[in-house]
Amino acid sequence: MGAYLDAASAAPLHPVARQALLAALDDGWADPGRLYGAGRRAQLLLDAARETVAECIGARPDEVSFTANGTQALTAAALGTLAANRRRGDTFVHTAVEHSALLHAAEVHTGPAVSVGVDMLGRVDVAAFVAAARDGAAAAAVQAANHEVGTVQPVDEIAAAVPDVPLVVDATQVLGHAPLPAHWSVLAGEARTWGGPPGVGVLCVRTGTRWRSPYPADDREGGRVPGTPNVPAIVAAAAGLRAACADQAAEAARLSKLVDQIRTSVAATVPDVEVLGDPVDRLPHIVTFSCLYVDGEALLTALDRRGFAVSSGSSCTSSTLEPSHVLVAMGALTSGNVRVSLHHATTPDEIDEFLRVLPDVIAEVRAEIERA
Amino acid sequence: MRLDCRGRRCPLPILDLARHIGDVVVGETVTVEADDPAAGPDIRAWCRMRGHEHAGESRAADGTPAYTVRRLH
Numbered sequence: 001m002g003a004y005l006d007a008a009s010a011a012p013l014h015p016v017a018r019q020a021l022l023a024a025l026d027d028g029w030a031d032p033g034r035l036y037g038a039g040r041r042a043q044l045l046l047d048a049a050r051e052t053v054a055e056c057i058g059a060r061p062d063e064v065s066f067t068a069n070g071t072q073a074l075t076a077a078a079l080g081t082l083a084a085n086r087r088r089g090d091t092f093v094h095t096a097v098e099h100s101a102l103l104h105a106a107e108v109h110t111g112p113a114v115s116v117g118v119d120m121l122g123r124v125d126v127a128a129f130v131a132a133a134r135d136g137a138a139a140a141a142v143q144a145a146n147h148e149v150g151t152v153q154p155v156d157e158i159a160a161a162v163p164d165v166p167l168v169v170d171a172t173q174v175l176g177h178a179p180l181p182a183h184w185s186v187l188a189g190e191a192r193t194w195g196g197p198p199g200v201g202v203l204c205v206r207t208g209t210r211w212r213s214p215y216p217a218d219d220r221e222g223g224r225v226p227g228t229p230n231v232p233a234i235v236a237a238a239a240g241l242r243a244a245c246a247d248q249a250a251e252a253a254r255l256s257k258l259v260d261q262i263r264t265s266v267a268a269t270v271p272d273v274e275v276l277g278d279p280v281d282r283l284p285h286i287v288t289f290s291c292l293y294v295d296g297e298a299l300l301t302a303l304d305r306r307g308f309a310v311s312s313g314s315s316c317t318s319s320t321l322e323p324s325h326v327l328v329a330m331g332a333l334t335s336g337n338v339r340v341s342l343h344h345a346t347t348p349d350e351i352d353e354f355l356r357v358l359p360d361v362i363a364e365v366r367a368e369i370e371r372a
Numbered sequence: 373m374r375l376d377c378r379g380r381r382c383p384l385p386i387l388d389l390a391r392h393i394g395d396v397v398v399g400e401t402v403t404v405e406a407d408d409p410a411a412g413p414d415i416r417a418w419c420r421m422r423g424h425e426h427a428g429e430s431r432a433a434d435g436t437p438a439y440t441v442r443r444l445h
Contacts, residue, residue: 323410333417335383
């Protein structure tokens with residue numbers, strides 16, 4: 001049977017988003033910046049999509065810009081906030097477990113960057129973060145929840161302690177799945193994670209936040225993102241987000257129960273395993289575990305042979321052969337790592353089947369490595 | 373005891389460590405020389421999961437990272 005269980009990379013297109021995409025391919029292909037009929041129709045669709053996304057986020061439409069993907073949104077969120085706030089200070093404070101896109105932005109930043117550590121659950125040390133942010137920070141970045149282990153970060157607690165520091169919040173795995181933090185200055189998201197199509201990121205800049213585009217000048221998307229926006233994909237992304245937000249509470253309860261089942265079953269049926277992340281204060285749809293004496297790549301391949309798609313933070317599965325910086329920061333085992341992430345189309349039968357085959361698959365790849 | 377895990381990709385260094393920790397008496401150490409970038413975090417995690425002590429990191433003569441583990445039980 002098998003199942004696609006890598007929603008955190010890309011969820012399957014939500015049926016509502018698919019329908020909207022097909023319609024918008026016919027009605028929204030023109031350049032929305034043009035004044036003839038086809039351009040105006042595209043602009044109307046884009047305006048409506050922006051209003052929908054703004055409403056789902058709890059933002060004003062003019063605070064919302066669309067980017068080509070979540071990485072671009074996150075990079076622009078960080079670099080634009082840093083560039084506009086150099087008079088506050090020149091330090092960029094971020095958690096050690098941010099998405100690699102944000103860490104790469106921190107490398108480009110010309111001032112010092114301070115990476116604040118996390119506990120074994122992957123939750124940032126609030127006292128250390130606040131102390132660093134108070135010490136001449138141009139901007140600070142905290143993800144709403146961790147993309148690898150699902151642990152929710154104390155964004156509002158940090159925002160309350162340093163209300164004057166511009167706060168960049170990566171909401172990528174949260175949008176459409178769980179409530180957003182109340183406080184943020186600049187927020188980034190990605191449509192693929194909520195069942196929208198590939199090719200749409202969301203960048204929100206709160207009114208009153210100092211932010212300057214890191215790109216050459218362009219008047220598109222409120223001057224924040226250059227180039228003609230992908231209107232059909234944006235329309236589909238907005239429709240998908242509205243559908244996800246409408247079902248959010250019920251869907252979160254449904255998926256969270258399945259994640260609880262995975263956490264319990266993996267710990268009980270797989271020897272020498274650690275289930276990672278906060279078991280309670282976590283995203284409803286992401287769970288990660290690491291197994292001793294297991295090659296992550298062999299495990300992914302063996303699961304794929306049985307039709308199960310999952311991802312891994314193990315070094316052997318990354319292009320750089322470096323282990324996941326998230327797992328390293330947590331002090332977790334990096335080898336034999338599997339992230340399972342659920343979505344609107346995930347069924348209880350799929351999870352039952354996954355949990356039924358998993359112990360045998362792990363035993364099989366362990367037996368292989370015993371011969372190495 | 374020293375284990376040469378050069379060129380052995382994770383999780384092989386911790387597998388080698390698990391195979392040889394019983395070769396030393398309780399209180400003695402095994403030092404794993406390993407060049408895989410995941411070896412450090414994995415050996416620390418293995419010590420925590422297996423109840424042994426991660427007793428420090430150094431460098432072998434050729435610069436390869438070396439992780440010392442003390443057998444506790």
